[in-house]
Structure formats: structure tokens, C-alpha cells
Amino acid sequence: MQRQSVDAVALKFEPERVVYDLDEDVVRFFANEGPVLIRWAISKAALAELEQHSMTDPDAMMNAYRRHRELIWHIAERKYRAHRYETGRVVVRLQDLAA
Secondary structure, three states: OOOOOOOOOOOEEEEEEEEOOOOEEEEEEEEEEEOOEEEEEHHHHHHHHOOOOOOHHHHHHHHHHHHHHHOOOOOOHHHHHHHEEOOEEEEEEHHHOOO
């Protein structure tokens, strides 16, 4: 009999906890894995690709994130499970959209 692996704790994204980061020009979002807070971000270039046009301001970036958040969360979770972190967080970048 083959033993089944234990599933990882489900990620719980926080849909209302979204912030534009002016210094890095990314949209930051958050999720919990059990008691652990996971920090995420999506780049301006990735949001522009999802919208098929350039991002001109923070409001446009936030709106693009909200329209595509299910896809963004899926990509972010895949990177997280693969341990593809950047300085303590997972960042969804343009090249991740093609994967």
C-alpha cells in the first residue's frame, strides 16, 4: 500500500488587503498559510501584460490586480510552492505569465 503525502496547509488570500508600493512600483498582497503571513507582489510589467496596455498610474495597477486576482493568486501560489522567493516574498513577474 502506497502512503499518501500530507497536503500543505491551504493558502488563504486576503482580497481586501492590497497596497500599491510606490518605492518598488508593485502591487503588494497577502495570504496566510495557517498562522504564517505570506507577502506577495506583482510587477507593473506583469499587470500591463494582463491588461494588454501600459500602466500609467497606481489606480490602474490596483484595478488590473482586482480584475485578474484569481489568476495572479494561482501563479503566486505555484511560485510559493516551488520555493521561488525574492527577498522573503513571492513576486509575480512578466515571465511568470507564460509559465
